[in-house]
Amino acid sequence: MAKAGNKALRPTWEGHLRLSLVTCPVALYTGVEHSADVQFNLINPKTHNRIRMQAVDAGTGKAVERSELVKGFPVAKNKYVLLEKDELDAVKLESTRNVDIEEFVDASSIDRIYWDEPYYLAPAGKTGIEAFTVIQAAMAKQKKVALGRLVLHQRERICALEPRDGGILLTTLRSHDEIRDSSEIFDRHLPKPASDMLEIAEKIIKQLEADFDPTEFKDRYEDALRELIQRKKKGEPVVSAEAPEEEDKVVDLMDALRRSLKGGAGSREKAERFMAAHEKKKPKRKSSSRKRAA
Secondary structure, rough: OHHHHHOOOOOOOEEEEOOEEEEEEEEEEOOOOOOOOOOOEEEEEEOOEOOOEEEEOOOOEEEOOOOOOOOEEEEEEEEEEEEEEHHHHHOOOOOEEEEEEEEEEEEHOOOHHHHHEEEOOOOOOOOOOHHHHHHHHHHHHOOOOEEEEOOOOOOOOEEEEEEEOOEEEEEEOHHHHHHHHHHHOOOOOOOOOHHHHHHHHHHHHOOOOOOOOOOHOOOOOHHHHHHHHHHHOOOOOOOOOOOOOOOEEEEEOOHHHHHHHOOOOHHHHHHHHHHHHHHHHHOOOOOOOOOOOO
């Protein structure tokens, strides 16, 4: 159940979580916050009015009210099977209002390319809290990921459920048909790298080892946009930034690797500053997890 302080939060989906014969009402909340992103509107610069988009009939060129529109599936050129809302609603699947746990797997067995959108699954109301707690605790004890299905945005999605912070993290999974075959992109017959170059590259990786901290990574483009907006609000002049100087093109790969290992490249210096700042924020430990290559 959502906390009392989160009354403004509206669930994306409501239904029941079911494990065999154990059922409880649940609500699904998006796990990603997009409201903080910089949003723009299209404006007519001559009038400073917002632009309103219209639905236009491609044949007559006349505007049509969106409330009058229906969905159509193309079957031939300019021919469609039209579907009314009540006809679409008539397509009832059990997963429309239920998340049925079908099986349990190890999280490591799910390739990362299949993971899609995260959601929080919480009890909806007080009647099902006990059943929800039993399911959540059993999953936590077994250390397995549950697989199920639900209909979300008029589409049945496979989903993975795992205990998290006293609730359940539900992540939709992409279907196998959605994944492009990597052989269309990758050449699987790449030449074997030279051992001396590989050794230097491995040392560079060792130098840049760190513990992942998502708070250290900011959206610099969003920050720059906000700064630009504030300057414009204050009436300050905005001057285009100078294009960054192009780095010298290094043809010799070995030379580039050696320079990177010595910290000669600008990106290496930035990495050093980041690691130094990151290390200061960490509590001191008897043995350091970061080892530098000799």
